[in-house]
Amino acid sequence: MCDGKKGLVAEMTEPMKLEFKEYPIVEPTPGGVIVKVLQTNICGSELHIWKGLHPVIRSGALGHEMIGEIFALGEGVTEDFAGQPIKVGDRVVSAYFLTCRKCKPCQEGQFNLCENAYKFWRLPTEQAPHFHGTFGTHYYIHPDQYFYKVPDEIRNNVAASANCALSQVYFGLETGQVKAGETILVQGAGGLGLNAIAVAKEKNLRVIAVDAVDSRLEQAKQFGADEVISFTDYPTLEARVERVHELTDGAGVDVAMEVTGVPAAFSEGVHHIRVGGRYIAIGNISPGQTVAFDPGLLTRKAITIYPVLRYHPWYLKKSLDFLARNIDRYPFETLLDAEFKLEDIKGALDKSASREVTRATIVLV
Numbered sequence: 293m294c295d296g297k298k299g300l301v302a303e304m305t306e307p308m309k310l311e312f313k314e315y316p317i318v319e320p321t322p323g324g325v326i327v328k329v330l331q332t333n334i335c336g337s338e339l340h341i342w343k344g345l346h347p348v349i350r351s352g353a354l355g356h357e358m359i360g361e362i363f364a365l366g367e368g369v370t371e372d373f374a375g376q377p378i379k380v381g382d383r384v385v386s387a388y389f390l391t392c393r394k395c396k397p398c399q400e401g402q403f404n405l406c407e408n409a410y411k412f413w414r415l416p417t418e419q420a421p422h423f424h425g426t427f428g429t430h431y432y433i434h435p436d437q438y439f440y441k442v443p444d445e446i447r448n449n450v451a452a453s454a455n456c457a458l459s460q461v462y463f464g465l466e467t468g469q470v471k472a473g474e475t476i477l478v479q480g481a482g483g484l485g486l487n488a489i490a491v492a493k494e495k496n497l498r499v500i501a502v503d504a505v506d507s508r509l510e511q512a513k514q515f516g517a518d519e520v521i522s523f524t525d526y527p528t529l530e531a532r533v534e535r536v537h538e539l540t541d542g543a544g545v546d547v548a549m550e551v552t553g554v555p556a557a558f559s560e561g562v563h564h565i566r567v568g569g570r571y572i573a574i575g576n577i578s579p580g581q582t583v584a585f586d587p588g589l590l591t592r593k594a595i596t597i598y599p600v601l602r603y604h605p606w607y608l609k610k611s612l613d614f615l616a617r618n619i620d621r622y623p624f625e626t627l628l629d630a631e632f633k634l635e636d637i638k639g640a641l642d643k644s645a646s647r648e649v650t651r652a653t654i655v656l657v
């Protein structure tokens with residue numbers, strides 16, 4: 293099937309430098325799948341690497357959010373990971389990590405913490421099967437990488453990011469055991485926050501969103517936030533704490549979710565949560581950044597913290613089902629604000645790094 297066909301893949305040769313390389317598309321190994329990339333997004337974690345801020349990764353294939361069309365199926369692959377029959381030409385999305393099911397965390401059912409999650413990430417592209425990142429014409433889905441068929445009603449530009457922000461916050465909310473009727477505070481109304489608001493609304497929670505950027509709070513309302521708290525109107529911690537308590541009969545929220553990536557936001561959340569409440573920590577992922585924290589307040593309030601890293605891979609299926617149910621309810625396509633062609637990917641990375649664009653996408657069809 294792949295006889296003689298070639299594809300292009302972008303490889304970061306060093307931070308801020310990119311080269312396109314051409315390789316033959318090799319027949320996928322048993323259990324593997326080769327897709328033709330239809331659309332792929334630039335995510336914050338790529339920018340971190342692109343700018344040379346990652347402590348270890350200095351080169352390799354980039355890209356982890358995409359929707360693709362099945363180009364070649366490895367031996368034995370007839371269904372996706374939900375048992376839906378698949379064939380060449382079907383649109384699919386995949387988790388961005390592997391689930392080996394053999395390492396210690398996998399053996400304990402902690403599939404989101406698989407020790408081999410990134411084994412096939414950002415490898416040099418000369419290593420077969422070459423297409424290790426989604427920034428290319430093709431992408432290799434490893435046998436241990438969960439993938440799912442995309443329902444027809446979900447457009448490419450909405451499906452392409454399902455495997456990152458949406459699946460992440462969906463897993464986070466369920467890990468934090470949110471319940472209908474509860475009030476949640478979503479700290480940060482970026483991609484993660486907006487998706488979290490939409491999922492929390494479907495679960496019939498009351499949502500308060502807080503952010504320092506007013507335009508994001510406008511978006512938060514479009515994604516269903518019942519109340520928003522702006523840093524412009526409430527510039528101090530004390531003012532925000534007072535506002536949250538006003539909105540919750542003096543109690544504080546049942547649960548808060550931190551998706552800002554700002555260490556100080558994590559410390560702040562504890563002030564907003566009620567006694568006996570829960571805290572879902574997702575945004576801060578860079579160790580070594582420290583901040584003042586009030587552990588006594590945490591103990592006195594007996595708050596349970598749920599740190600959430602990656603997600604159980606089947607949350608990608610739940611996310612696709614969620615999108616299919618809510619596709620007309622929320623403006624998911626507005627989460628992307630700039631479109632580029634594959635050949636302009638360096639420009640897309642640079643403009644994202646300089647914050648000229650917020651959320652860039654590469655469209656190949």
Ligand SMILES: [Zn+2]
Binds near residue numbers: 335336337356357457
């Ligand atoms: Zn991502």
Ligand SMILES: [Zn+2]
Binds near residue numbers: 391393395398
């Ligand atoms: Zn594992």
